[in-house]
Amino acid sequence: MKILIIEDEPALASSIEQYLQQDGYLCEVAPTFDDAMLRSGAYEYDCILVDITLPGGSGLDVIRTLKREHSKAGIIIISAKHSLDDKIKGLEIGSDDYLTKPFHLSELNARIKALVRRKQFNGEQRIDFHEISVWMDKQEVQVNQQPLALTRSEYRLLLYFLANRRRVLSKESIAEHLAGDEADMLDSLDFIYSHIKNLRKKLVNAGAEDYIHAVYGMGYKFSGQ
Amino acid sequence: MKLLQATGRYYLLFSFVLFVLGGGILYLTLSYFIGIETDERLLDTRPALQFQLSAMDSLPSVLVISDDVIEVTPIAAFSEYEMYSDTMVWDAIEKEFEPYRKFTYHDQIHGQPYRIALSHTRLDSEALVMTSLFAVLGILLLLLLAINLFNRYLSLRLWRPFYETIRQIRGFNFDKGEPLAPPPTRIEEFAILNNALEMMTAKVLSDYRTLKQFTENASHEIQTPLAIIKSKIELLIQNDGRDENERQAIQHIQEATSRISKLNRSLLLLARIENRQYSDARELDFRELIGKKADQLEPLISGKNLTVRMELARVSKTMDPTLAEMLLNNLLVNAIKHNLHGGQIEVSLQEERLRIRNTGKPLEVAAEELFERFRKGAGASPSLGLGLAIVREICAVYGYEVRYECQDNWHILTVLWGGSANGQ
Numbered sequence: 035m036k037i038l039i040i041e042d043e044p045a046l047a048s049s050i051e052q053y054l055q056q057d058g059y060l061c062e063v064a065p066t067f068d069d070a071m072l073r074s075g076a077y078e079y080d081c082i083l084v085d086i087t088l089p090g091g092s093g094l095d096v097i098r099t100l101k102r103e104h105s106k107a108g109i110i111i112i113s114a115k116h117s118l119d120d121k122i123k124g125l126e127i128g129s130d131d132y133l134t135k136p137f138h139l140s141e142l143n144a145r146i147k148a149l150v151r152r153k154q155f156n157g158e159q160r161i162d163f164h165e166i167s168v169w170m171d172k173q174e175v176q177v178n179q180q181p182l183a184l185t186r187s188e189y190r191l192l193l194y195f196l197a198n199r200r201r202v203l204s205k206e207s208i209a210e211h212l213a214g215d216e217a218d219m220l221d222s223l224d225f226i227y228s229h230i231k232n233l234r235k236k237l238v239n240a241g242a243e244d245y246i247h248a249v250y251g252m253g254y255k256f257s258g259q
Numbered sequence: 260m261k262l263l264q265a266t267g268r269y270y271l272l273f274s275f276v277l278f279v280l281g282g283g284i285l286y287l288t289l290s291y292f293i294g295i296e297t298d299e300r301l302l303d304t305r306p307a308l309q310f311q312l313s314a315m316d317s318l319p320s321v322l323v324i325s326d327d328v329i330e331v332t333p334i335a336a337f338s339e340y341e342m343y344s345d346t347m348v349w350d351a352i353e354k355e356f357e358p359y360r361k362f363t364y365h366d367q368i369h370g371q372p373y374r375i376a377l378s379h380t381r382l383d384s385e386a387l388v389m390t391s392l393f394a395v396l397g398i399l400l401l402l403l404l405a406i407n408l409f410n411r412y413l414s415l416r417l418w419r420p421f422y423e424t425i426r427q428i429r430g431f432n433f434d435k436g437e438p439l440a441p442p443p444t445r446i447e448e449f450a451i452l453n454n455a456l457e458m459m460t461a462k463v464l465s466d467y468r469t470l471k472q473f474t475e476n477a478s479h480e481i482q483t484p485l486a487i488i489k490s491k492i493e494l495l496i497q498n499d500g501r502d503e504n505e506r507q508a509i510q511h512i513q514e515a516t517s518r519i520s521k522l523n524r525s526l527l528l529l530a531r532i533e534n535r536q537y538s539d540a541r542e543l544d545f546r547e548l549i550g551k552k553a554d555q556l557e558p559l560i561s562g563k564n565l566t567v568r569m570e571l572a573r574v575s576k577t578m579d580p581t582l583a584e585m586l587l588n589n590l591l592v593n594a595i596k597h598n599l600h601g602g603q604i605e606v607s608l609q610e611e612r613l614r615i616r617n618t619g620k621p622l623e624v625a626a627e628e629l630f631e632r633f634r635k636g637a638g639a640s641p642s643l644g645l646g647l648a649i650v651r652e653i654c655a656v657y658g659y660e661v662r663y664e665c666q667d668n669w670h671i672l673t674v675l676w677g678g679s680a681n682g683q
Contacts, residue, residue, distance in 0.1 A: 043483055049490030056497075114482035119539065119581075136486035136520050139493045187558040202496045206517050212558040216588045225562020251506040252496045 035150065036060045038082045040070040040096060041112065042089055046135075050083065053139040054146070056201075067091030074100055079107045080154070081146050084129070086113040086120070094127060101128040108149040112137065134215070138207035144197035161196050164258065165242050168193065177240035187212055188233040195246065195256035204253040230254060263414050270410060274403040282396050289391055293384040294360070298343050301362035301377055308377065312368050326383070328359065330376040337372035340365045348378060357382055420444035424453055431460060433467050471534045478527035485520050492516060525645040528585065529632075532652045537579040545583075545608055546571040552587045553606070556595060564601045571608040576676065578657060586653045589646040590615050590672060596646075597670065613674045622665060629663050650674075 037059050041047040044065065051061040062077075064070040067090030074082060074096060082100065084093040097109055109129040113120060121132045130153075131145050151159050151170065159170035167176045173189060175182045184192065194203070194211050205223045212226065234246045247255045308329065312318060322329040328348060342363045347356035359378040366375050424441040431439060438461040441453040492513050501509070531537060549571055553560070560567055576583065594604045594617035602618035622629070630651040633644045650672075654661045660675040 043487060045487045046483070046490055049487065049494055052494055053490070114479060114486070135482050136489040139490050185561065187561060190558075204493065204496060204513060206513070207493070214555050214588075216585065216592075225559050228562045228564075229558060249496075251503075251510040 035081075036062070036077070036079045037146070038062050038064060038070075038073055038077075038079045038107075040064045040074075040083060040088065040093060041085045042066065042087075043085075049139060050142065053143060057143065059146075065089075067093075067096070070096045071099065074105070074107075075103070078105075080150055081108045081110065083110050083112050083142075083146075086111060086115065086124075094124065097124070097127055097129050106153070108146075108153045110142070110145060110149065112142070138204070138210065140194070140198045140201060140203050140207050141211055143201075144194055144211070147197045161193075163196055163199065163245070166192075166196075166237070166245075168196065177237060177242045180240060182236060182240045184233065184236060185229075187229045188236065191229055191233050192237075195254075198256070200255065200257045202249050202252050202255045208254065263411065263418065266414065267407070267411060270407050274407065278396070278399060278403065281399055282392065285395055286388065286392050289388045293388055297360045297379060297381065297384055298362070301343070301360065301379055304377060304379075305362075305364065305366075308375070309366060309368070312366075312375075318368065318373070326380045328378040330378075331368075332374045332376075334365065334372050334374045337365050337367055340374070345381070346378060348380075358385065417446060420446065420449045421452075424449070424456065428456065433464065436464055436468065438464055471530060474530040475527060475534060478523050478530060481519075481523050482527075485516065485523065488512075488516050489520065522645070525649065529645070529649060529652055532582065532649070532656060535656070537582045537656075539579040539581075540577050541580055542575050542577050543580060543583050545574045545576055545587075545613070548583060549587055549591075549606060549608060552584070552591055556588075556591055559592070559595050560604075563595060563598060565595065565598055565604055566602075567604045567606065569606045569608075571606070572610060574608050574610060574613075576657075582653045582656065586650060586674075589650050590674070593646050593650075593672070594670075611676060613676075614671060615673075616669050616671045618668060619670050621668070622670070626663050626665065630661070 035058070037054055039047050039050050039061055041050065041063065042065050044063075047063045047065065051063060054061050062073060062079075064073050067088040070084075070088065070093070071091075082096075082105075084096055086093040088096075093111065093113075097111075100107065100109065108131075110131040110133060111121075111124045111129045112133050112135060113124075114135040124132050130149050133142060133145060161168045161170065165178045167179075168174070169176075175184055175189065175192065190212060191208070194208065205226055208226050208230075209223045212229065230246060234244065237246075238244050243258075245256050245258065247257065249255050304327070312331065318331045318333075320331060322331065340363070344361045344363065346359050346361045348359045349355075350357045358381040360381050361376055361378045363374065363376045366373055420442065424439075427439050427441055439453075439456050441456065444450050444453065492509065495509055496513070549569065553567060553569065578586075590613075591604075591606075594615050597619045598604065598617050599619060604618075605614075605616040607614045607616075630647045631644075632648040651661055653659075654674060658677055660677055662673045662675065664671045664673070
């Protein structure tokens with residue numbers, strides 16, 4: 035899977051690259067507008083991350099060009115501008131998602147996965163992890179072929195974990211993923227404990243292994259070992 | 260006192276002085292010249308009288324010829340004596356003393372020296388003086404009055420651009436962002452004033468904008484380094500083979516970064532609200548919006564085991580969608596955040612107001628400080644205390660009133676949509 039990162043901040047671009055590479059993605063970085071136009075015109079990508087403000091031009095123009103050329107790549111805008119207008123404009127000209135800086139890499143990763151899945155396997159969208167299977171289209175979870183009823187929060191939590199397997203997810207990133215980044219629940223991230231606790235209990239009771247591990251002081255990790 | 264009144268008063272005072280002075284001078288001048296005229300007439304009568312008296316055989320002591328009274332008194336020796344004087348003479352008909360001008364001189368009739376006193380009534384001349392005086396003063400008075408009135412009218416007309424300028428200064432608003440534009444005027448002084456004001460307001464506005472822009476730009480610029488820090492932290496925590504100290508350090512860095520990030524986002528939001536950058540106006544169904552928001556915050560609500568009751572009427576408001584969302588978000592998050600575990604929230608939306616009630620601990624800050632920036636409860640809460648400040652700012656944009664009350668351990672926040680139901 036190939037991803038183009040159009041981002042002029044080398045440090046941020048390298049973080050994204052590093053994080054995504056660990057998931058087996060092939061990443062390329064385009065730090066300028068011209069570079070972005072050149073690469074996106076010459077190669078096929080599964081997903082393109084676009085920063086709006088670029089040296090030499092606007093990321094929005096890159097998206098317009100891509101759309102004009104009927105590119106099949108999923109497009110996610112990563113912008114420091116937090117405004118509904120920009121978001122709406124971005125989505126209108128054909129981007130698939132919009133993420134405001136600063137964001138969590140785990141959130142970006144989950145969005146990329148969801149987007150690519152939506153684009154490439156429309157219809158059958160199934161995620162398997164050992165004995166756990168998730169049907170995205172029906173929002174159904176099975177453990178050992180037995181359906182498992184989860185609340186919406188638990189379901190989203192499970193998907194988030196599955197998108198970021200073997201990664202340590204910070205509590206903050208989980209909280210923001212569940213409640214949105216405007217929630218400003220800094221003083222109490224406690225609410226995620228009960229959701230994690232419930233999900234864990236339900237999975238284990240249904241016969242799954244306990245994959246959710248607390249990483250002391252850091253967050254949680256969903257992994258087989 | 261208006262300038263016009265002040266000048267008017269001075270004009271009147273000046274007119275009065277002029278009037279009195281003019282009257283006096285006129286009276287004195289007229290009296291003086293008429294006096295000289297009378298004296299000359301008396302002197303002119305002398306030869307004729309001499310001739311008349313010489314023609315008489317015997318001289319009477321008093322002789323009255325029309326308005327003139329002549330007294331003839333024989334004297335011992337003749338001299339070149341001549342004297343003018345004012346005197347009063349008894350008028351037997353009017354039964355009163357009347358003013359006379361008396362010319363006394365020595366003359367020789369039939370070779371005999373006599374003192375002759377020739378008196379002429381001054382009633383005529385005084386009447387003349389008074390008539391002239393009143394006539395002239397009347398004209399003067401009319402003139403002054405006319406000038407005053409005309410001046411008043413002229414001032415009103417001429418000062419009109421000035422009052423227009425004042426009206427514009429009063430209506431000047433930073434948030435509108437338009438410098439003053441007084442209508443052009445032919446009066447140079449006003450043109451100078453207007454020009455100075457235009458330049459000043461343009462400068463003030465540009466400074467104001469720069470200042471506001473600075474906050475926004477600064478906040479905006481901070482986003483990128485924050486994004487880098489956050490992403491690096493996230494890469495760092497992937498290595499779980501660290502020792503306790505390192506892990507704790509990373510955790511603290513992470514929390515602090517998170518705080519800066521939220522703080523920055525809130526400040527940016529506040530700056531942009533103040534800069535009136537959220538000026539989209541859309542008809543929003545608040546019932547639907549609240550439902551969506553509550554849905555989005557469901558993980559928080561269920562995580563804290565809260566019970567939410569909603570009574571939502573169909574209410575629409577014309578607002579900027581970002582601000583509407585932020586308003587509801589902050590109100591609801593506030594009700595969740597300061598709630599007790601297993602507590603309750605009641606949301607009631609009506610035509611005239613939105614009310615959010617929640618159970619919770621007693622307030623740690625004074626109720627009136629609740630909406631201040633960075634106002635937060637004591638203790639070590641890392642909360643920013645900007646949530647309600649943002650609520651207040653948004654309400655200010657749309658002229659809504661937001662109120663806090665506490666009743667039986669229920670905290671009640673009410674947003675009254677107020678008269679300006681359709682915002683901006």
